[in-house]
Each structure stands twice: as structure tokens, then as C-alpha cells.
Amino acid sequence: AFALFCPPSVPDDTAFGAETMVLSFACDRALRGTRCLHLAHLVVVSLAVPNLIPLVAASPLDNIVNGTPVKDPLNKFSFFALMTHSPLDNYAGCGASIISPTYALTAAHCFRSCTNDSYSRVGLWVGELYVNRSHIIAPREGSKSFRTEAVRHCYPSYSLPWHGGDIALLELAEEVPSWVKPVPLDLQNLSILNAGDLLTIVGFGRTESSVNPMRMGGFSSRLRQAQIEFFPSDAAQCIRTFTCENATNRNHQLCAGATANRRTDTCSGDSGSPLLTDSGIQVGVTSYGSGPDCRLRCASIRYSGMYMRVSAYAAFIRNGVPNLPTSSSRGKLGEALRGGLP
Numbered sequence: 001a002f003a004l005f006c007p008p009s010v011p012d013d014t015a016f017g018a019e020t021m022v023l024s025f026a027c028d029r030a031l032r033g034t035r036c037l038h039l040a041h042l043v044v045v046s047l048a049v050p051n052l053i054p055l056v057a058a059s060p061l062d063n064i065v066n067g068t069p070v071k072d073p074l075n076k077f078s079f080f081a082l083m084t085h086s087p088l089d090n091y092a093g094c095g096a097s098i099i100s101p102t103y104a105l106t107a108a109h110c111f112r113s114c115t116n117d118s119y120s121r122v123g124l125w126v127g128e129l130y131v132n133r134s135h136i137i138a139p140r141e142g143s144k145s146f147r148t149e150a151v152r153h154c155y156p157s158y159s160l161p162w163h164g165g166d167i168a169l170l171e172l173a174e175e176v177p178s179w180v181k182p183v184p185l186d187l188q189n190l191s192i193l194n195a196g197d198l199l200t201i202v203g204f205g206r207t208e209s210s211v212n213p214m215r216m217g218g219f220s221s222r223l224r225q226a227q228i229e230f231f232p233s234d235a236a237q238c239i240r241t242f243t244c245e246n247a248t249n250r251n252h253q254l255c256a257g258a259t260a261n262r263r264t265d266t267c268s269g270d271s272g273s274p275l276l277t278d279s280g281i282q283v284g285v286t287s288y289g290s291g292p293d294c295r296l297r298c299a300s301i302r303y304s305g306m307y308m309r310v311s312a313y314a315a316f317i318r319n320g321v322p323n324l325p326t327s328s329s330r331g332k333l334g335e336a337l338r339g340g341l342p
Contacts, residue, residue, distance in 0.1 A: 034109045034161050034271055034288045066264045066299065067226030070202065073128055074144055077202055079183040080223060082137050083110065083170075083272070084123040089137045089147075095203055095273030096170060097183050097282055098126060099328065103321045104150065104170040105185075106272030107285055107308070109161050111168070114154035124150045124170060126180050130221035131204055146180070149173040155316055161288040162242075164249030167308045168272075169320045183274060183282045185328040187318065189311035191277050195235065198227040199256050199277060201286070203270040226264040228305070231255045237304035241290040244303070252312035254284045257304040265289075266305055267298035275307045283310055 070076055079098040083106065084090055094110035104124060112119045125137050127145030132138055139145030150170040158165035193199075202225045231238050238255035247253070254275065258265045266273070266286050275284030284307030291297030298305075310317070318324060 034107075034268075067201070067224040069222045070225050073223045074179065077223065077225075078126065078180045080126070080202055080274070082125045082129060082131075082204065084125065084137055085119075086123070089123060089125070090135050091131045091137050091204070092122065093269050094271045095286070096124065097274040097285075098176055098180055099182050099185055099282075099317070100321050100323045100325060101175040101182070102172045102323060104172065105274075105282075105285060105310075105317070106152075106168050106170060107161070107287055108154040108158040108166050108168040109287070110272050111152055111154070114152075114158055114168070120152055122150050122152060122170065124148055124172065126176060129223070132221070144177070144179055146177050148176070153320055155313060162245035162247040162306070164252040164308070164312070166287045167285055167313050167316070169317070182325050182328075183276070184280065184325070185310050185317065186277075186281050186283045187311055187314035187328055189309075191279075191281055191283050193230045193254075193277075193283070195230065195232050197230045197277075199230055199275055199283070201226050201228055201264075201266050201270065201273065201275060203266060203273045203286075227262070228256045228264050228266075229259050229262060231257070231304055235304070237302060241303050241306060244290040244294040245288070247306075252309050253287070254307040254309045255304045256284075256307060257289075258299040258301050260301050263299045263301070265299040284308060285310065 073080065081096040081098055081104050083092040083094045083096055085092045092110065094106055096104040096106035099105045108114055111122075125139075125145065125147050128140045128143035129137055129145060130140055150172050153169040153171060155165040155167045158167070160166075202223060204223060233242075233250055233253075233255055235255065237257060241247070241255070242250055256275065267289070270286045271288075273286045274282040275286060276282055287306050287308050289298065289300075289303065289305045291300050291303045297303060317328075
């Protein structure tokens with residue numbers, strides 16, 4: 001059986017490698033390419049990979065590539081959430097976004113099964129957080145944080161990410177605090193995206209090497225952000241990924257990623273995290289990527305990342321979230337768009 005797991009972050013943001021323990025793994029074909037790390041066997045072995053891994057290596061990599069730490073996460077991204085499948089708060093390898101006082105949005109593939117009740121409940125953290133060496137989510141001392149339980153509701157027809165429907169609602173057991181501001185959703189497809197427009201990605205985990213930004217280094221304990229470029233669905237980068245995965249429902253997906261001049265990207269561990277416009281509107285949910293030989297590669301300039309288009313699932317979200325804020329549900333997106341990211 002496969003389990004979700006993402007390597008840890010460290011409190012001081014320094015890289016670590018040889019002393020780290022990882023799980024031996026083999027990629028399940030059904031989940032290969034998703035931006036959540038899936039590992040098998042549950043056998044702990046000593047780390048057998050070098051500290052510096054090529055940025056486009058075929059190894060599973062984690063999180064925001066060539067991004068920067070978020071200096072004020074409670075002000076900029078108070079809606080960002082981390083999932084845990086464990087009462088011990090082990091990081092589950094997926095992010096989410098708070099979209100109402102009692103609901104969050106994430107990727108359906110973050111769960112082992114969307115039909116097995118054994119995987120229907122998760123824990124959810126918001127606030128100023130870090131993930132320590134033991135893979136445990138913890139609040140930063142003296143900062144605001146909040147944890148609650150949640151029940152997942154997957155999109156009904158979800159099967160595999162590249163066929164669309166890779167989206168799920170998390171129904172929270174209690175309301176988030178007032179300092180958590182739900183992210184506005186573009187449910188009406190009002191955000192006009194043109195080729196080359198910059199979109200914001202956020203997430204936790206592995207970063208580029210401090211010695212060589214074109215290689216992967218250690219992990220970060222802090223929330224990081226970066227900007228990636230939007231590509232039309234007929235762009236070469238998108239066609240390569242769609243073709244490699246035999247993707248269907250392509251109009252339900254957004255295509256974005258790295259370019260030769262901007263080697264930034266999401267990667268394994270960022271699944272479920274929001275894709276945002278420069279106005280702070282969520283237009284996508286981080287889903288999957290691809291590369292040569294159809295193996296996951298991050299920050300490749302030839303293969304884009306794929307994101308579920310929020311507006312394609314407007315009915316599912318509206319029907320499932322009774323207390324959706326007016327900025328998302330009643331056509332007041334223009335007001336939110338003028339606000340922008342802090």
C-alpha cells in the first residue's frame with residue numbers, strides 16, 4: 001500500500017542531507033507525476049542520494065523551486081494550510097487553501113482513496129508554521145496558529161489527476177479564527193490570463209542549492225513563494241505534458257511553469273496548494289507535472305506543471321460550501337481583484 005510522505009524541513013532553514021532518513025519508494029503508475037510525494041514499503045533506510053540533485057533529475061523533489069521565504073505569512077497568505085494524516089501531526093505532503101470559515105480546497109490525489117472512509121479525515125493547520133526534522137508540523141513560538149480536524153469531499157468523478165477533477169473540499173470541524181482571511185476564488189473565470197502572465201505559487205519544503213541554484217539542495221522550514229509563467233493550453237510545454245499523460249478534460253486545467261529566464265516551479269509536496277494571480281485571486285489548485293520518459297521533473301522549461309482550473313469546478317464548490325464568501329460566490333470578484341496581494 002502506498003502512503004503519503006514528504007521529507008522534513010528544518011527550523012533554521014539550513015540544508016541537511018546525509019544524516020536524513022527517507023523511505024524507500026517506488027512510484028505507482030497511477031500517481032506518478034503528481035506534485036505530492038508517494039512512497040512505498042514503509043521501510044526506513046539511510047539517505048542514498050547526494051545533497052545536490054540536478055534540478056530536472058527524475059527523482060521526486062519537493063516544493064517551491066528557486067523561491068523566497070515569505071516574510072509575513074499571516075498577512076500575505078493567512079489562508080494557506082498544511083494537511084496531516086496523523087494525530088502526531090506528521091506532514092502529509094500537501095497544502096490547501098481556506099476558502100470559507102469552515103471549508104478548505106485541496107487536490108483529490110492527496111488522499112490514498114476518495115472512496116475509502118479510512119482516509120476521509122485529516123488534520124489541518126493554519127498560521128505561522130514550520131515542519132521540523134521529525135516531519136512534524138509545529139507553530140512558531142509566539143506566533144498565531146490553529147489546528148482542526150476536517151472531512152474530505154472529493155470531486156465525484158475524480159479518477160486520475162491528468163483526467164481532471166483533481167480537487168477536493170475539506171469540511172472543517174470548527175471555524176478558523178478571524179485572523180484567517182479566506183482566499184477569493186475565481187469561480188466565474190473573470191481573471192484574463194495571457195501568455196507570459198506571472199502567477200504566484202506558495203508551499204513548504206525542498207529548495208534549490210545555495211551553491212548552485214540550478215541544482216536541488218536541502219529543505220526549508222518556512223513557507224516559500226515564487227512566480228511562474230502562464231502558458232496557453234496549445235503552448236509546446238503544455239502539449240508535451242498533456243501528451244505524456246494522455247490527459248483528458250484539458251480545458252479544466254491550467255498550464256504554468258518555468259522558462260529559461262525564470263527557473264521557478266512547484267514540485268512534489270506542493271499538491272493541493274493554491275495558484276494565485278497577482279491580485280491574490282486563486283485560479284488553480286496544484287496538481288501534477290511531467291517530463292522526458294513521462295517521469296516527474298521540476299522546473300523543466302520543456303514540460304509545464306498542471307493546475308486544476310478553479311472556475312471549471314464552480315458548481316461543485318458552490319454546492320459544497322454553504323458559507324462561501326461573497327467575493328467568491330456573488331460576482332464581487334472585481335472588488336477583490338482591486339485589492340491585490342499585500
